Amino acid sequence: MDVSVVIVSYNVSKLLKECLASVKKETSCDYEIIVIDNHSSDSSAEMAKALLPEIILIKNAVNVGFARANNQGFRVARGRNVFMLNPDTRVLDGAIDRLLRFMDAHTDAGACGPKNLNPDFSLQYNCHHFLSLFIVLAEFLQLRRFFPRSRLFGREQMTYWDYDEVRPVDYITGCSLMIRRNALEKLGYLDERYFMYSEEADFCYQLKKHNLKTFFYPEACIIHYGGQSSLAQNSLRVHSRTITKHEFESRYYFFRKNYGRSHEFTLRILDILYFGLSLLKNKLLFLKKGRQERITVAEIALDLALDFFKLPAVR
Numbered sequence: 001m002d003v004s005v006v007i008v009s010y011n012v013s014k015l016l017k018e019c020l021a022s023v024k025k026e027t028s029c030d031y032e033i034i035v036i037d038n039h040s041s042d043s044s045a046e047m048a049k050a051l052l053p054e055i056i057l058i059k060n061a062v063n064v065g066f067a068r069a070n071n072q073g074f075r076v077a078r079g080r081n082v083f084m085l086n087p088d089t090r091v092l093d094g095a096i097d098r099l100l101r102f103m104d105a106h107t108d109a110g111a112c113g114p115k116n117l118n119p120d121f122s123l124q125y126n127c128h129h130f131l132s133l134f135i136v137l138a139e140f141l142q143l144r145r146f147f148p149r150s151r152l153f154g155r156e157q158m159t160y161w162d163y164d165e166v167r168p169v170d171y172i173t174g175c176s177l178m179i180r181r182n183a184l185e186k187l188g189y190l191d192e193r194y195f196m197y198s199e200e201a202d203f204c205y206q207l208k209k210h211n212l213k214t215f216f217y218p219e220a221c222i223i224h225y226g227g228q229s230s231l232a233q234n235s236l237r238v239h240s241r242t243i244t245k246h247e248f249e250s251r252y253y254f255f256r257k258n259y260g261r262s263h264e265f266t267l268r269i270l271d272i273l274y275f276g277l278s279l280l281k282n283k284l285l286f287l288k289k290g291r292q293e294r295i296t297v298a299e300i301a302l303d304l305a306l307d308f309f310k311l312p313a314v315r
Contacts, residue, residue: 002029002100003178004077008036008069009087013044015225016087020052026091029100032056034073038063044087065195066174074189082184084200086175088225092117098220099178102166110183110212111204113172114220115163124224125157126173127216130205131198131254133266140274168213174200176222183212191257198250205258244300252308264308271305 005023009016016035023033034056037045049057058072074082081103083096095114102112116124129135135156138144143153154160158169177200187206190199204214248271256264278298 001032001079003027003031003081003083003096004073004079005031005033005083005085005096006036006070006073006077007033007085007087008038008066008073009040009044009048010038010063011040011042011044012087013040013042013047016044017047017051019085019087019089019091020048020055022089022091023085023096024052026094027096028094029097031096032078034058034077036060036069036073038065038069065192067190067194067196067199068192070199071189071192074184077181080181082179082181084174084177084179085222086224089176090223092221092223095220095222096178099217102215102217102220103178103180106213106215108213109180109215110207110210111172111177111179112215112217113177114222115216115218116173116176116224117221119223119225121223123163124226125159125163126175126224127158127163127169128171128173128201129155129158130170130201130258131156131251133263133270136267136270140270163216164218166215166217166219169216170208171201171204171214172216175224175226179203180212183207183210186210193253194250195246196250197247198254202254202257241300244297245304248301248304252304268305268308271301275299275302275305 007016007019020033020035023031033052033054035045035048036058037048037060039060039062045057045059048055056076058076060069060072064072070084081100083099085091099112099114103109106112113126116126118124138153139156143150144156144159147153148159151160187203187210191202194202207214252264252267255267275298279296279302282296282298
């Protein structure tokens with residue numbers, strides 16, 4: 001079998017239906033679809049099985065996280081390549097077949113990803129340099145906003161190029177990433193200590209350490225709606241706390257695992273300074289304008305950074 005398409009789904013029934021239909025319509029190689037339902041409450045698992053009875057369906061009794069759920073799919077996959085695909089995507093113009101041909105032609109590729117497009121077909125940046133203290137500082141200072149074409153300040157999303165050529169990159173967003181099966185087994189799958197966020201960056205980092213490349217291949221395109229499983233949560237407050245918590249915890253773990261404790265320590269110090277100032281600014285604005293204060297991303301991020309030093313959380 002050529003490709004195992006692995007889709008982790010959570011409460012996105014309508015988009016999952018569109019995604020599955022696009023895979024079936026646009027793919028002609030020998031493939032299988034594995035759907036891992038992370039304890040959805042919208043009957044998306046039942047819809048998927050009714051739409052395509054041939055899919056392999058894994059239903060989790062709890063939400064086990066993105067990395068672990070993908071690994072569940074990888075372990076039962078039969079393809080010589082696996083294709084991580086978010087349910088909030090639509091495959092265009094034989095994209096999976098194109099990625100497969102690229103992988104077959106480039107034996108030095110451990111993984112490759114397509115060009116991601118927004119629903120209006122505008123470019124969606126999905127290539128990145130590995131996160132570093134310099135990139136974090138540049139993002140805090142909003143230097144990419146002022147110098148998007150700078151190779152120095154546009155590194156986080158590689159905004160300094162036009163995404164119009166085949167090239168090796170540090171990592172590609174995991175919403176659409178094809179991985180060679182033997183590379184996956186060599187590295188031991190995704191690190192399940194990431195609940196969500198940064199797991200694909202970490203995997204591509206391990207690929208690079210093993211002298212395998214991650215390629216961007218713009219001849220294959222998908223539409224990515226973006227963040228729909230996260231938005232499926234009912235409350236803005238719950239969404240902010242849970243999603244922000246996972247994002248920052250994953251970032252700290254990536255630094256600790258790959259760069260060492262000293263880099264993680266420095267990152268937390270930067271976060272304390274930046275989000276502490278942001279929170280102070282927000283509080284002053286609320287007081288000045290007489291608005292009712294609400295939970296902010298700055299407050300959550302600062303709490304997480306302070307927790308490392310066992311200091312009281314911000315209230």
